[in-house]
Amino acid sequence: MDIQSQVLDRVLRNFGKTDEEIITNGKNVSENDFKKYLKELNLEDFQSRNVFYWELQSEVEKAVYENIALDDSERISEIISESWNQNKDIKVTPSVVLSFLYVLNFKFPNSRKAFAAICDGDFQSYKAFNNKANIFSDLLVRYLTCIYPKNNMIHALFTSEKLIPRLFESAGKNEAMNSFERQGLSQKKGRLGFSQMSKYKRIIGVENLVFADGMRAILLDVLKEEDSMEIFVGLRKKLESPVSKEEKEEFEVDNLLEEETLKVNTPILMGNNEKHDLDHMDEEVPVDPVESLEVDESNIDTADQAVISGLDEVSEEREMTPKNKILSSLEQALESLQQAITQVSLIDVEEKTTELEETDTNRRLKIAEEEINRLQLALSQEREKVAQAEEKAYKNVLQAIGGESSNYLLSDLFEESQGKIPDNPNISTGRLVNLFSSLSLAIGLEEFNGGHELGESFKIQKTELIKNYRIDGPIERQDHEIPVKLLKYGWTMNGMVIVQPLVTEVKEKN
Numbered sequence: 001m002d003i004q005s006q007v008l009d010r011v012l013r014n015f016g017k018t019d020e021e022i023i024t025n026g027k028n029v030s031e032n033d034f035k036k037y038l039k040e041l042n043l044e045d046f047q048s049r050n051v052f053y054w055e056l057q058s059e060v061e062k063a064v065y066e067n068i069a070l071d072d073s074e075r076i077s078e079i080i081s082e083s084w085n086q087n088k089d090i091k092v093t094p095s096v097v098l099s100f101l102y103v104l105n106f107k108f109p110n111s112r113k114a115f116a117a118i119c120d121g122d123f124q125s126y127k128a129f130n131n132k133a134n135i136f137s138d139l140l141v142r143y144l145t146c147i148y149p150k151n152n153m154i155h156a157l158f159t160s161e162k163l164i165p166r167l168f169e170s171a172g173k174n175e176a177m178n179s180f181e182r183q184g185l186s187q188k189k190g191r192l193g194f195s196q197m198s199k200y201k202r203i204i205g206v207e208n209l210v211f212a213d214g215m216r217a218i219l220l221d222v223l224k225e226e227d228s229m230e231i232f233v234g235l236r237k238k239l240e241s242p243v244s245k246e247e248k249e250e251f252e253v254d255n256l257l258e259e260e261t262l263k264v265n266t267p268i269l270m271g272n273n274e275k276h277d278l279d280h281m282d283e284e285v286p287v288d289p290v291e292s293l294e295v296d297e298s299n300i301d302t303a304d305q306a307v308i309s310g311l312d313e314v315s316e317e318r319e320m321t322p323k324n325k326i327l328s329s330l331e332q333a334l335e336s337l338q339q340a341i342t343q344v345s346l347i348d349v350e351e352k353t354t355e356l357e358e359t360d361t362n363r364r365l366k367i368a369e370e371e372i373n374r375l376q377l378a379l380s381q382e383r384e385k386v387a388q389a390e391e392k393a394y395k396n397v398l399q400a401i402g403g404e405s406s407n408y409l410l411s412d413l414f415e416e417s418q419g420k421i422p423d424n425p426n427i428s429t430g431r432l433v434n435l436f437s438s439l440s441l442a443i444g445l446e447e448f449n450g451g452h453e454l455g456e457s458f459k460i461q462k463t464e465l466i467k468n469y470r471i472d473g474p475i476e477r478q479d480h481e482i483p484v485k486l487l488k489y490g491w492t493m494n495g496m497v498i499v500q501p502l503v504t505e506v507k508e509k510n
Contacts, residue, residue, distance in 0.1 A: 003029055005093050007037040012100050015053050016184045041090050050184050054204050059084050062210045064106055068116040071109045073101055105135055119210055121217030133168035137179040143215045145185060145197045146206035153197050158231050400442030409434050444494035450501055457485045457506055470500045
């Protein structure tokens with residue numbers, strides 16, 4: 001890579017880091033050259049680097065989706081480079097783009113196909129190509145940032161914290177917050193950057209997210225109508241209805257004020273004696289941090305552990321011209337109002353969540369009780385069916401040997417058992433033959449001898465003997481083949497062995 005490409009590559013790989021960290025992480029470019037190229041590229045300040053990253057990220061995602069049939073990462077990089085360089089002042093080479101593909105987890109075809117599945121609204125295909133939560137989570141927080149109004153952006157965190165574990169069992173506890181940090185939408189670790197989120201929404205916006213329609217479809221499918229959790233109910237309404245005119249106008253006013261503020265609040269650039277601090281990157285009017293409210297653990301798991309921060313203090317004094325004084329007053333009023341709305345919103349969420357959780361718990365208990373009753377009734381019905389089937393089987397056997405179809409055979413056999421033996425012995429034999437014939441027809445009863453005659457001696461493998469026969473005593477031989485004698489028949493019913501044949505071990509003759 002040439003020096004400019006190395007500088008751009010380092011900026012993209014160290015997204016969200018301070019000037020000092022970016023310089024420290026460099027190897028082949030000196031500090032002086034690095035600063036020189038940053039100045040020429042207008043990437044000296046933190047905010048301009050964020051914009052560069054976000055805009056290139058959006059360009060890459062569009063190209064990846066439009067060229068999903070391509071498996072060649074280098075060709076995709078060339079397409080992106082050509083498209084970007086036509087409209088942007090900062091020119092990027094295919095090698096810079098290729099490196100950026102790796103940063104965005106688009107290194108392998110399956111990762112790109114997983115992303116395309118999200119764009120198409122096909123969540124199951126996403127999980128088939130990539131069953132991890134990180135790519136989906138990163139896309140989700142950016143989408144939520146773009147659809148929530150400025151005074152409710154805290155809900156982007158609450159929603160993602162509840163939604164991601166529901167979709168990915170393997171998701172880490174802080175998966176959502178980690179995504180906000182990876183996407184440059186936080187301030188310090190564990191703290192949302194409301195100003196950064198607002199800037200992302202203003203600069204990129206939902207209309208430039210190629211995956212927006214697909215993500216909306218997935219969320220509508222996931223958020224079932226019966227889900228009564230307040231945060232999900234609100235999101236579903238937002239997804240089902242377009243942005244209101246009032247919301248658009250409100251955001252346009254915020255954008256205007258923010259643009260005017262940026263003109264006055266010129267960020268301090270890297271100098272010989274001063275470094276641009278990450279904690280002052282948003283150039284906001286001082287606002288006391290808001291301690292996070294404790295919320296029901298079943299509704300908001302991470303919110304009660306994180307400090308919901310306002311905007312960082314400005315460490316340098318500005319020249320207070322009349323225009324600056326007016327803008328400063330407007331900033332303070334606007335940010336104070338935003339902070340107050342956020343606090344009220346959090347309290348409202350806590351109260352509604354607690355109330356809804358109690359209602360939801362009672363509803364779930366009622367559903368559980370009804371399910372238990374249903375299962376008990378189903379079990380009782382199944383037991384009754386089994387009993388009826390057994391009774392029917394017994395009746396069939398009794399009818400087969402004792403009814404008209406067998407000429408009341410059971411009655412004749414009973415008389416013989418009482419000593420009334422017929423004069424002709426062939427009659428007794430015929431009755432017994434009829435008995436087994438009737439049982440064979442009724443229940444498929446057949447004798448089973450394993451292919452041997454009663455009284456026959458034969459040798460059998462010890463494992464087969466244990467598996468298919470009953471033996472009248474312990475086996476004394478230690479050989480693999482055991483000599484045995486068939487003593488009694490076994491019985492099968494419809495081809496299934498019910499009673500195993502009885503054998504005895506043939507003793508060795510001394």
